[in-house]
Amino acid sequence: MSQSDTVLSALADGVLRLTLNRPDKLNAFNDEMHLALRAGFERAHADEHVRAVLLTGAGRGFSAGQDLGDRDPRKGGTPDLGHTIETFYNPLLRLIRSLEKPVVCAVNGVAAGAGANIAFACDITLAARSARFIQAFAKIGLVPDSGGTWSLPRLVGEARAKALALTAEPLDAETAASWGLIWRVVDDAALIDEASALAARLAAGPTRGLGLTKRAIQAAATNAFDEQLDLERDLQREAGRSADYAEGVTAFLEKRKPEFSGR
Numbered sequence: 026m027s028q029s030d031t032v033l034s035a036l037a038d039g040v041l042r043l044t045l046n047r048p049d050k051l052n053a054f055n056d057e058m059h060l061a062l063r064a065g066f067e068r069a070h071a072d073e074h075v076r077a078v079l080l081t082g083a084g085r086g087f088s089a090g091q092d093l094g095d096r097d098p099r100k101g102g103t104p105d106l107g108h109t110i111e112t113f114y115n116p117l118l119r120l121i122r123s124l125e126k127p128v129v130c131a132v133n134g135v136a137a138g139a140g141a142n143i144a145f146a147c148d149i150t151l152a153a154r155s156a157r158f159i160q161a162f163a164k165i166g167l168v169p170d171s172g173g174t175w176s177l178p179r180l181v182g183e184a185r186a187k188a189l190a191l192t193a194e195p196l197d198a199e200t201a202a203s204w205g206l207i208w209r210v211v212d213d214a215a216l217i218d219e220a221s222a223l224a225a226r227l228a229a230g231p232t233r234g235l236g237l238t239k240r241a242i243q244a245a246a247t248n249a250f251d252e253q254l255d256l257e258r259d260l261q262r263e264a265g266r267s268a269d270y271a272e273g274v275t276a277f278l279e280k281r282k283p284e285f286s287g288r
C-alpha cells in the first residue's frame with residue numbers, strides 16, 4: 026500500500042475528509058500512515074480552499090494507535106520510542122491543535138492508545154454508539170502520549186484520567202460523552218452523514234472567526250483570567266476586521282442568509 030493509500034483524502038464543499046485506511050490493522054499507525062496523515066493536515070494549513078477537516082477511519086476501527094508490529098522488541102535492540110514520538114506524533118498533534126480551522130473527528134469504532142488521544146485532540150469529536158476508547162498504553166508498559174496526559178485530566182478531571190490511564194479499561198462511547206471526553210454519540214449507521222453535515226456547516230461558516238475562537242479556547246488552558254480577557258480583546262479586534270463579520274452583520278440587518286468566505 027502506498028503512502029497515499031494509507032490515508033484517503035478528499036476535498037468537497039470546503040471539507041477535507043481524511044480517512045485512516047489500514048482497516049485490516051484497525052488503522053494502526055505505521056510510518057507511511059503517519060506521513061500521509063501529516064501531509065493531510067499540512068495541506069489543511071496551506072490550502073485556503075480547506076475550511077474544515079473531517080477525520081475518520083475505514084472499516085470497523087477508528088485507530089488502534091501505533092502499529093506494534095512496526096516496533097517489535099523481538100527484532101532486537103533497544104527501541105527509542107521518544108524518537109517515534111518526536112518524529113511522528115508530536116508534529117501531528119501540533120498540526121491539529123494549531124490549525125485555525127475546525128477539525129471534526131468521527132470515531133467509527135475502537136480508538137486505542139494514540140488513536141484515542143488523537144480523537145480527543147480534535148475540536149469536535151463524535152463517536153458511533155459501538156465505539157470504545159482505550160488508554161491501551163498501560164497494557165504494554167507505556168505512558169499515554171499524543172497529548173493524552175494533557176487532555177485527559179483537563180477533559181474529565183484527574184481522578185477519571187488516572188483511572189482510565191492506569192487500568193486501560195475500555196470506555197464506551199455513551200460514557201465518554203457523558204464525561205465530556207467527546208461531543209456526541211450517534212447511531213453507527215448515521216455517524217458519517219452526521220459528522221459530514223457538521224463539518225460542511227462549519228466549512229460554510231465564518232471560518233476565520235471560528236479559527237480565532239479555537240485559538241482563544243485553547244489558550245485558556247494556560248492563561249490567567251486577565252490574560253484571557255486581553256486575548257479576547259485582541260482576537261475580537263482581528264475578527265471585527267474580517268469580511269465575514271461585515272457579511273454576518275449585513276446579512277442580519279438585511280434579513281437574509283449570510284454567505285461567508287472565510288476571510
Ligand code: LHQ
Binds near residue numbers: 051091106
Ligand atoms: C494491530 C494493532 C496494533 C498492530 C490491532 N498494531 N496490529 C507510541 C510510540 C511508539 C511505540 C508504541 O506506541 C505509541 C503509541 C501507542 O499507540 S501505544 C498503544 C498501541 N495500541 C495498542 O496497544 C492496542 C493494541 N490493540 C488492541 O488492544 C486490540 O486490537 C483492540 C482492543 C484495539 C481491538 O481488539 P479487537 O476488536 O479484538 O481486534 P483484534 O485485536 O483482533 O485486532 C484486529 C487486527 O488488527 C488483528 O490483526 P489480525 O491479523 O490478527 O487480524 C490485530 O493484530 C491488528 N491490530 N491493533 N496496535
